[in-house]
Every structure is written in structure tokens, then in C-alpha cells.
Amino acid sequence: MPAGKKLYFASDFHLGARSYKSSRQREERIIRWLDAIKVDASEIFLLGDVFDFWFEYKTVVPKGYIRFLGKLAELTDSGIKLYLFKGNHDMWMFDYFVTELNASIISDELVIERSGKIFYLHHGDGLGPGDKKYKFLKKIFRSPLCQWLFGLIPPDLGIGIANNWSKKSRTKGVRTLPERRYEHGWLITHAKELLRSAHYDYFIFGHKHLPLEKEISPNSRYVNLGEWINYNTYAVFDGTSLELKYFEKPE
Numbered sequence: 001m002p003a004g005k006k007l008y009f010a011s012d013f014h015l016g017a018r019s020y021k022s023s024r025q026r027e028e029r030i031i032r033w034l035d036a037i038k039v040d041a042s043e044i045f046l047l048g049d050v051f052d053f054w055f056e057y058k059t060v061v062p063k064g065y066i067r068f069l070g071k072l073a074e075l076t077d078s079g080i081k082l083y084l085f086k087g088n089h090d091m092w093m094f095d096y097f098v099t100e101l102n103a104s105i106i107s108d109e110l111v112i113e114r115s116g117k118i119f120y121l122h123h124g125d126g127l128g129p130g131d132k133k134y135k136f137l138k139k140i141f142r143s144p145l146c147q148w149l150f151g152l153i154p155p156d157l158g159i160g161i162a163n164n165w166s167k168k169s170r171t172k173g174v175r176t177l178p179e180r181r182y183e184h185g186w187l188i189t190h191a192k193e194l195l196r197s198a199h200y201d202y203f204i205f206g207h208k209h210l211p212l213e214k215e216i217s218p219n220s221r222y223v224n225l226g227e228w229i230n231y232n233t234y235a236v237f238d239g240t241s242l243e244l245k246y247f248e249k250p251e
């Protein structure tokens, strides 16, 4: 890593979710964050569900997010490297952001080494035991044939259906905080499983919408990035240590 430079990690912005107004406010908050970190960021990792729904047709992309995409373009044009992970809400990113933002699109996990630390990065969907129904759906959603067929549906209809689906899957699992602590379990199980065959310093996930930092073995930490509807959480690595932080910490 270049001296003085940092890695930044965030996920689950769910842009487009809830009302236009609330999404725009969130978008502006994210832009303030990007402006704050661009001074020392060398790489930015957005670990999925950046959009509440994203599907790229051959010649059409969803409306909106102009300021956000413009800000990302400013950062990547200035030389900051951007990684966009596919989440369960926005796995239909193909080459648009590669062409426009020079981003790397990550389909599943990404393992990187920076300053001697090994990072395992993944959105967090469909990992660990259980969640059989979703794992099956994910196979369908990711199949090139199904994606090709979906692409034949006119965008107004296709995106309309998808937005409804997205809203349902997002509101279905809303529970109170203490009840949701256990939800990290499968991801932690998955991480511990990986530790049997190799060493990782940091496991970073999103998806659970619940920020958490936890030591899972003497030299390995589990970090969940939370989300930006309620928490505005992100992680930063300065070459020595990783920290989970709040941006404009909500009351």
C-alpha cells in the first residue's frame, strides 16, 4: 500500500430503497463520505447491495443515482481503485461500471493481501449452512439463461417486478436488534471453516445490516459492515489495523 493511503470498505447502501426522498438523502450522505475519504483512499471496496435493485440491459440502465455515480467517476478518474461486489439485490451488474468507472466487479469472494494482512471479502449472501431456499434462488438468478430471458422483458415491466420483489425481501426480515444477533452465526461458522485450511486476518461481510466486530480466533477478526439506512458504518484499514467506524453517527 502507498504510504499514508488507506483501504475503505462499505456495503448495503440500498440506493433506491424506500422513498425517492430518503434514497436521495442517503445518496448525499454517501457522497459526503466519499468526499471525506478521497483524500487518503487508495482502494474502495463496496461489498454489495449498493443498489436496492440493479439490472443492466444491453442498452438500458436503471434511472437515478446520478450524483453517486458521478462522484465514483471523479474518484476512479483520479486513480482510486474501485471494487463493486454483487449483492443479492444487485447481482445483475455486467460491464457498465467496468466501462464507465473502470471498476472491478466481484461475483463472489475476493481474497487480497495488503501490508501483510490477508482479507476475505464477500457480500455474505448464501454462505455457511442453511438458507437452502435462497441458495437455490441464487443459482437461478445467476444463470446466464435466466438473465438473458429477464433481459427480454421490457425494462419498465422487468424493473417494476424486481422493485416489488426487492421491497418484499428487504422488509420481510425486519426484526429487533437483540433477536438479530444470532444472524451473524452462519457467516462466523463459514469464516471459522475457512480458517481450518488457511489463515485470514480479516473477514469482511455486509448483507446482515448489523454492524459487528468480533474476534473469532486469536489472529482473525470478523467484521460486518452494517448498512447505510440506519448506521452509516464503514471499515478502514490504514496498513496496520482495521477499524469499524460510523459516519455522521446517528443518535
Ligand SMILES: [Mn+2]
Residues within 6 Å of the ligand: 048, 049, 087, 088, 089, 123, 125, 206, 207, 208
Ligand atoms: Mn444483501
